[in-house]
Amino acid sequence: xxxxxxxxxxxxxxxxxxxxxxxxxxxxxxxxxxxxxxxxxxxxxxxxxxxxxxxxxxxxxxxxxxxxxxxxxxxxxxxxxxxxxxxxxxxxxxxxxxxxxxxxxxxxxxxxxxxxxxxxxxxxxxxxxxxxxxxxxxxxxxxxxxxxxxxxxxxxxxxxxxxxxxxxxxxxxxxxxxxxxxxxxxxxxxxxxxxxxxxxxxxxxxxxxxxxxxxxxxxxxxxxxxxxxxxxxxxxxxxxxxxxxxxxxxxxxxxxxxxxxxxxxxxxxxxxxxxxxxxxxxxxxxxxxxxxxxxxxxxxxxxxxxxxxxxxxxxxxxxxxxxxxxxxxxxxxxxxxxxxxxxxxxxxxxxxxxxxxxxxxxxxxxxxxxxxxxxxxxxxxxxxxxxxxxxxxxxxxxxxxxxxxxxxxxxxxxxxxxxxxxxxxxxxxxxx
Amino acid sequence: xxxxxxxxxxxxxxxxxxxxxxxxxxxxxxxxxxxxxxxxxxxxxxxxxxxxxxxxxxxxxxxxxxxxxxxxxxxxxxxxxxxxxxxxxxxxxxxxxxxxxxxxxxxxxxxxxxxxxxxxxxxxxxxxxxxxxxxxxxxxxxxxxxxxxxxxxxxxxxxxxxxxxxxxxxxxxxxxxxxxxxxxxxxxxxxxxxxxxxxxxxxxxxxxxxxxxxxxxxxxxxxxxxxxxxxxxxxxxxxxxxxxxxxxxxxxxxxxxxxxxxxxxxxxxxxxxxxxxxxxxxxxxxxxxxxxxxxxxxxxxxxxxxxxxxxxxxxxxxxxxxxxxxxxxxxxxxxxxxxxxxxxxxxxxxxxxxxxxxxxxxxxxxxxxxxxxxxxxxxxxxxxxxxxxxxxxxxxxxxxxxxxxxxxxxxxxxxxxxxxxxxxxxxxxxxx
Numbered sequence: 007x008x009x010x011x012x013x014x015x016x017x018x019x020x021x022x023x024x025x026x027x028x029x030x031x032x033x034x035x036x037x038x039x040x041x042x043x044x045x046x047x048x049x050x051x052x053x054x055x056x057x058x059x060x061x062x063x064x065x066x067x068x069x070x071x072x073x074x075x076x077x078x079x080x081x082x083x084x085x086x087x088x089x090x091x092x093x094x095x096x097x098x099x100x101x102x103x104x105x106x107x108x109x110x111x112x113x114x115x116x117x118x119x120x121x122x123x124x125x126x127x128x129x130x131x132x133x134x135x136x137x138x139x140x141x142x143x144x145x146x147x148x149x150x151x152x153x154x155x156x157x158x159x160x161x162x163x164x165x166x167x168x169x170x171x172x173x174x175x176x177x178x179x180x181x182x183x184x185x186x187x188x189x190x191x192x193x194x195x196x197x198x199x200x201x202x203x204x205x206x207x208x209x210x211x212x213x214x215x216x217x218x219x220x221x222x223x224x225x226x227x228x229x230x231x232x233x234x235x236x237x238x239x240x241x242x243x244x245x246x247x248x249x250x251x252x253x254x255x256x257x258x259x260x261x262x263x264x265x266x267x268x269x270x271x272x273x274x275x276x277x278x279x280x281x282x283x284x285x286x287x288x289x290x291x292x293x294x295x296x297x298x299x300x301x302x303x304x305x306x307x308x309x310x311x312x313x314x315x316x317x318x319x320x321x322x323x324x325x326x327x328x329x330x331x332x333x334x335x336x337x338x339x340x341x342x343x344x345x346x347x348x349x350x351x352x353x354x355x356x357x358x359x360x361x362x363x364x365x366x367x368x369x370x371x372x373x374x375x376x377x378x379x380x381x382x383x384x385x386x387x388x389x390x391x392x393x394x395x396x397x398x399x400x401x402x403x404x405x406x407x408x409x410x411x412x413x414x415x416x417x418x419x420x421x422x423x424x425x426x427x428x429x430x431x432x433x434x435x436x437x438x
Numbered sequence: 439x440x441x442x443x444x445x446x447x448x449x450x451x452x453x454x455x456x457x458x459x460x461x462x463x464x465x466x467x468x469x470x471x472x473x474x475x476x477x478x479x480x481x482x483x484x485x486x487x488x489x490x491x492x493x494x495x496x497x498x499x500x501x502x503x504x505x506x507x508x509x510x511x512x513x514x515x516x517x518x519x520x521x522x523x524x525x526x527x528x529x530x531x532x533x534x535x536x537x538x539x540x541x542x543x544x545x546x547x548x549x550x551x552x553x554x555x556x557x558x559x560x561x562x563x564x565x566x567x568x569x570x571x572x573x574x575x576x577x578x579x580x581x582x583x584x585x586x587x588x589x590x591x592x593x594x595x596x597x598x599x600x601x602x603x604x605x606x607x608x609x610x611x612x613x614x615x616x617x618x619x620x621x622x623x624x625x626x627x628x629x630x631x632x633x634x635x636x637x638x639x640x641x642x643x644x645x646x647x648x649x650x651x652x653x654x655x656x657x658x659x660x661x662x663x664x665x666x667x668x669x670x671x672x673x674x675x676x677x678x679x680x681x682x683x684x685x686x687x688x689x690x691x692x693x694x695x696x697x698x699x700x701x702x703x704x705x706x707x708x709x710x711x712x713x714x715x716x717x718x719x720x721x722x723x724x725x726x727x728x729x730x731x732x733x734x735x736x737x738x739x740x741x742x743x744x745x746x747x748x749x750x751x752x753x754x755x756x757x758x759x760x761x762x763x764x765x766x767x768x769x770x771x772x773x774x775x776x777x778x779x780x781x782x783x784x785x786x787x788x789x790x791x792x793x794x795x796x797x798x799x800x801x802x803x804x805x806x807x808x809x810x811x812x813x814x815x816x817x818x819x820x821x822x823x824x825x826x827x828x829x830x831x832x833x834x835x836x837x838x839x840x841x842x843x844x845x846x847x848x849x850x851x852x853x854x855x856x857x858x859x860x861x862x863x864x865x866x867x868x869x870x
Contacts, residue, residue, distance in 0.1 A: 030590055030732055040770040041589045145733035147587025155579025157473045158462055158753035225472070283739060286718045300462055301577035301740065301750035307715060308736035318733035321590035331763040338472040
């Protein structure tokens with residue numbers, strides 16, 4: 007494979023990441039030639055608008071208006087797909103490149119979350135790599151670390167902070183005491199959040215990445231539709247303050263486990279111990295924790311997005327391809343990927359934090375306690391402070407291990423009580 | 439390369455790690471066949487004492503009394519060297535395997551630290567892999583993460599907790615308030631420290647690993663002899679308590695940087711912020727932090743030793759070999775490795791913590807302050823508490839950025855003062 011001949015790259019999509027890839031390849035040409043065994047050279051590109059000034063020198067590069075045409079350009083050996091989106095142009099281009107026998111490097115988690123299994127089968131049939139380090143946790147070598155570095159382990163669990171925008175918002179809320187909407191508006195002004203923030207703050211982006219990690223960790227078909235997804239819109243400054251008081255941080259986590267009932271995949275806010283690696287990961291950073299039966303827990307932390315870190319991951323994949331290093335898309339042959347049963351969130355058993363706003367009057371606590379008792383929910387800690395007779399005050403408790411189904415039942419009953427003035431807020435506690 | 443034929447392994451050394459490798463291969467045979475594309479099968483072994491009961495089933499495996507004979511056994515495709523030691527049997531066996539055209543997997547950091555450059559050249563000439571994930575940071579995929587995962591970056595710095603025994607001792611000292619000798623004795627009783635602990639507590643083991651990481655990070659010849667090494671024997675419970683008060687943890691770190699004056703490599707106790715990833719890594723864990731120009735900082739944390747984690751790393755290397763994935767030993771061709779100038783510790787510039795024991799009498803502080811002023815050492819914080827006229831009391835300060843050479847000069851002068859009753863204790867502060 008390594009014959010000294012340049013590896014010719016076609017880059018589809020010239021946004022932030024595409025520009026970063028071109029910049030990186032230009033900056034480190036010599037270093038990369040030594041590491042890759044041969045030059046890595048962009049020869050053609052494609053983007054929506056040819057006339058836009060991107061501040062990148064595109065002279066000498068062939069231009070294609072259509073990414074699918076780029077994919078089959080005889081002058082490229084590898085397609086780098088940085089268009090994004092689960093279908094449409096990105097999918098067409100990736101499929102065209104594979105069909106033409108060309109390896110693909112992509113940062114597109116949505117595409118993999120929705121079509122990972124079929125694309126893996128196509129890549130394998132064509133005998134080419136489908137590489138996607140940049141699709142999960144940005145610059146962190148999480149896919150390589152898990153798929154190759156921990157290849158000797160039966161992975162029991164993988165979890166992590168997979169969306170830097172959410173982690174930035176939650177960190178800002180804690181350090182400034184401000185509320186979600188306020189911090190989100192700031193994040194949008196600073197460019198840390200999109201003008202339509204729902205993919206990030208509603209947990210969809212993290213779920214895309216989790217679905218991919220799950221496939222790698224457990225050797226199963228990507229099953230995005232089975233991911234239970236909750237976002238962070240409901241997290242209040244009050245809950246963040248209570249978390250701190252209880253020794254926790256609130257993080258939006260993706261968690262995947264192999265259980266007796268099947269594969270559990272969920273994205274939701276969690277309370278995690280302040281001193282845990284996940285609890286200590288503040289700001290825009292991502293973290294991925296894998297738990298293997300021989301290696302135990304391995305924690306990887308770094309920047310999950312941005313021009314430089316994402317370009318770093320894309321080019322690492324290109325170095326692998328230039329060196330002739332290849333690995334089945336999800337760690338095992340596509341035909342060996344298991345179609346695993348999904349274990350729904352209602353099967354979760356664990357600890358919970360609950361906050362209610364209740365009218366401060368006699369008998370309210372007794373009523374709530376009776377509901378919890380009826381559902382076999384056992385309280386661990388209970389906080390009620392200050393008095394404001396006749397007004398709404400917060401009441402907070404944490405539970406011992408409890409079944410999700412019982413918890414949901416108890417919350418539904420509690421929500422219907424006259425004295426409860428707002429929907430109960432529940433956050434799952436994970437004692438990693 | 440991947441032809442479905444079993445990859446036949448010879449294991450030299452059947453101690454804890456060797457036993458772990460055999461156990462792992464036996465446990466995960468089917469999983470590994472899927473991930474590696476073919477079975478990985480131990481066919482022959484070698485160890486010092488054939489009669490010893492290791493609790494491992496060796497039936498059906500060819501036995502060699504001599505590891506060098508195992509290395510050239512026609513029935514093995516790969517040698518796994520788990521003997522240890524920088525010379526002697528281990529080196530002979532590794533060289534014999536390479537000469538016979540067989541890839542080698544080793545966990546031997548001493549061997550690589552002393553003979554890395556020549557072994558890399560031999561492996562390259564023979565066209566075989568020399569893999570050593572287990573030699574640095576145990577189960578953490580640090581070599582793969584750095585050498586492949588961050589291959590697109592110019593690495594500016596790498597640092598980490600590279601010796602779990604020292605980190606365990608320092609953590610125990612902090613949480614129990616006990617002194618070094620006391621905790622070391624306990625660690626020896628528990629099997630966390632060797633009966634001769636000097637390789638660990640004097641920093642030699644960490645320095646071996648740092649020298650290897652340095653070569654990978656910067657593409658330079660392994661240069662163990664240039665590593666500045668200090669151990670943890672002088673760390674007192676008093677210093678650990680002061681560190682806590684100042685917002686720091688004391689860690690034994692390995693640090694390598696590319697500077698204008700050459701490659702800086704040092705192993706010594708450091709004070710690091712409590713909330714930094716390194717500060718948050720307690721107990722037997724290892725941590726490796728790499729700082730790349732595009733990716734920024736990536737942190738990898740996990741178990742740095744022990745049967746399971748080390749076996750995990752060894753077998754990950756075997757999966758790479760079975761799949762035909764290979765990488766130059768230190769990331770670039772051996773002929774391209776730079777013979778870099780070493781920057782000595784005296785070139786360091788940074789902050790310092792100093793503790794003196796001084797006789798509590800008038801004029802002492804003025805004398806010390808004058809010495810520091812004469813060397814242009816600027817104090818940042820100064821702590822002196824309690825009074826015990828005529829007796830020795832601790833005096834502690836931290837400095838602003840200061841040249842190591844000036845600091846050493848000031849300490850030599852201060853040590854000679856009549857009022858100073860013990861050698862000054864200095865710990866470098868690293869604000870990662």
